Amino acid sequence: MLWVDKYRPVKLDDLSYHDTISQRLSSLASNPESMPHLFFYGPAGAGKKTRITALLGSLYGPGASRLKLDKRTFTTPTKRTVELNMITSNYHIEISPGDAGLNDRFVIQDVIKEMASNKNVGASATSSERKSGAATFKTVVLVEVDRLSRQAQAALRRTMEKYASTCRLILVCNNQSKVIEPVRSRCLGIRVAAPTEDEICKVLKSVSINESFMLPDELAINIARESSRNVRRAILMLEACYVQKRGALTKDQPVQKTDWELYINQLAVEITREQTPQRLMAAREKLYELLVNCIPANVIIKTLAKELMKNLDDSLKREVIEWAAFYEHRISLGSKEIFHLEAFVAKFMAVYKKYLNDLFA
């Protein structure tokens, strides 16, 4: 088992940072009947999912962690079938309706209505595992709500209110602005901020103590800095370092950056060095390589812009960020990513060349 999974906290009390959030969640769990719908938002790797799993655990007891993977097919009114993976326990169901693409609306309508129309089995059963005061409702966890279409979000609005007595929703997303206001205003918002570097260091330390090896402070700080405030990534990096040195970690050991980051770094260096059509062709090859390796185009453009801006003049930085935003937006509108990536590179070359010419002219 990877350390990330092995040391994932399972109880609300074990959560290592954001004490106020943990406190709020446990106060909600202690009084489940008055729990409203929840809306978790925050950047990737901040620990949203971990908190939700912990919350479910304290709402329903150990039964909530007995999970199974289900594959369900939904039929839309136009007789098209959509297949969707979902993770279920007796008490809750977790789906990522965005996977259904255009048909996400039907999935939402179906799943919630179905969940809401039969009562929580655990609540009526008198089995020994049932805690006193356990919740009498079921929970639907919808991940990546920001990927839902407008219609699907509109479908959520009234559904959330109507079925609230038998079914609570937990919505999870990274990007709060893509969720429509009426849905947000129906939920209790919980902002899970990315942990600070100190907090990551503490997490890394506790992993090292549990695995009983020495983690030098300097290395922990380095990893925390490189992880860009993402715990999952930090722990993975730590494990990578550990494996590399077979357990004997040194304080000045380099933290492995991922291949694709180095690759983009290299690309940035190349296009600042020379602005010619030949270079552009070479850049295209690199971009293709990145895309083939499943690096999302918006991540490429963001990282590339950041790398490019490192040694630029302030006025140029402004222009680069402007164009990066422009082409990133185009990527999300269009369907052929490579065009926009290339266009960005070409644009940068033009802007930079002009700047150089003006400087030396």
Next chain:
Amino acid sequence: MSDELATQPTLVQDNRPWVERYRPKSLQEVSHQTEVVATLQNAVTTGRLPHLLLYGPPGSGKTSVALALCRQLWHPSQWRRRVLELNASDERGISVVRNKIKHFASLTVAKGNNDMENYPNPPFKIIILDEADTVTPDAQAALRRIIEAHSKITRFILICNYVTRVIEPLASRCAKFRFQSLPPSSMKARLEWIANEQNCSESEKDLLDDILEYADGDMRQAVTTLQSVHSLAAGGAKVDKAALAEIAGLPPPAIVDMLWTALLSNSFDTMEKVVETLSAEGFSAQLLLSALVPKLVTDQDLNELSKAELAIRIAEAEKNMIEGGDEQLQLLTVCSLAVSCFEQSKTINQ
């Protein structure tokens, strides 16, 4: 089906969210919308009702008014049979309009029993089309004739946020009522009443004014926030003004100030760092931008031209984000423009 669920007495009492539980039961209970209420009250007494189109911002009581009206027209045993409520969660393509609505609209109604003398019990049925702005234009077009053909026994109540999204021929068949977003005074009265019903503590009541400020005229938001505060406080968590902003999902003032000082710092790198931190903290760029707007507009140092330029850029960024653009990049573009604008006006002023 849902309605049957909701009426099961065992589940209803303590489990529904407050927004549902304290929905006004009669028209008199509805806060603030006096004109609408007066007109509809009249309809209740005379038993005559035109088709209605209710529109206004979220949380101003449109659905509540429609439901309260139905409750007052018929005896509880009757009204569920008389009212068909369709919202965006139901399938509402053209086929539904053709079949379900047509079917419901074409059935005549039986005369009510004698025990209903306290209710006007008018001889028609009501179809409530909630969130009518999400009904497809095709389906709306199909509705036109249905509304007229069945108007003898059916009344339609269309509810929407934006009246412009309802096609004109449909809108002209209805009596239009505009709902205003609620002023704090009338919201406060209602919130206080709810707080008393729920035995909220004094410290929670002290937060009411802040809750109203964040809700910005949206009653549902205010009630949801109040419930969140109450359930958090019941579990022992401390809720103060700063925590309230977070519960409502808004960036706290301190955070906005931090961004503002970064904009004034004249340095791209400082600004970039702050923006990066803010996105790592999980604040929504959209809300940050809307918090920045009043500050930018009222700023003394900026010249008018830069203000206009910034306003345009903010609007563009907002649109781009909705279309799927990256939050951080869009926020950065606005902020970098702001930084250079400030720099410019500073040199001019000197």
